[in-house]
Amino acid sequence: MIKYLLLITTVVFISCTTTRYNRQEVYLKEISRYNLNNGDTLVDIGCEIGFHDYQIAHYYPDLFFVLEDIDANNLEQIKKNNANPQFVNPMKAGYELVLGTADTIPLREATYKKILCRKTLHEFAQPGKMINEFKRILIPGGEVIIVDINPKYPGQKYHDCIQPFLNKAQIIQLFANEGFLLKSAASFTARFTDLQDGNILVFTK
Structure with missing residues (x-):
């Protein structure tokens, strides 16, 4: 009986650690497509509690983050996490928290080189207006990285x-309407049942 329980425990442990490793591998594969460099500043629009930014900070410890969200509670949680010395992957190069609105980004015009909008674009009631805000705060030649899910059916x-x-096609058209050029397009395949296939699109101002 003891041998049987030990075997079950071992199998469960290996399964869990493998899943964690694979998830980390999935994140790294996606992040590598962002074309980031240590020393850059990354503006994350719709950052929520910054979970994905912590993954990025693990690989780019000298990256400065500008984290924007419309929920003040999310931003407060980021502050608490980074103040905790036990927290994994704190943003060592620093960060700025920005409380936005549903259709405006309160950041300076023509200032930033990289914007990340991950699984957020589809939530904008007026996506064209927000894309125009991206354009406003980017420097000439600046980039917007869009990561979003492929719908399995219309209206999903x-x-x-x-x-x-x-x-x-809808995302590309929205950005074309605001004068952006598509720089690169890649797709990702979900490896887990709780995830779904999607696209990584990079647009240039």
Whole structure:
């Protein structure tokens, strides 16, 4: 009986650690497509509690983050996490928290080189207006990195999202309408049942 329990424990442990490793591998594969450099500043629009930014900070410890969200509670949680000495992957190069609105980004014009909008674009009620805000705060030649889910069918929504997903063609058209050029397009395949395939699109101002 003891041998049997030990075997089960070992199998469960190996399964869990493998899943964690694979998830980290998935994040690294995605992040590598952002074309970041240590010393850069990354503006994350719709950062939530910064979970994905912590993953980025692990690989780019000298990256400065500008974290924007419309929920003040999310920003407060980021502050608490980074103040905790036990927290994994703190943003060592520093960060700035920005409370935005549904259609404006309170940042200076023509200042930033890189914007990340991860699984957030489809939530904008007026995506064209927000894309124009991206354009406003970017320097000439600056880039917007869009990561979003591919809808399995027209009108698909994710959990408690209000707006449906946008497909690749819809996203490209929205950015073209605001004068952006598509620099690169890649897709990712979900490896876990709780995830879904999607796109990584990079646009240049």
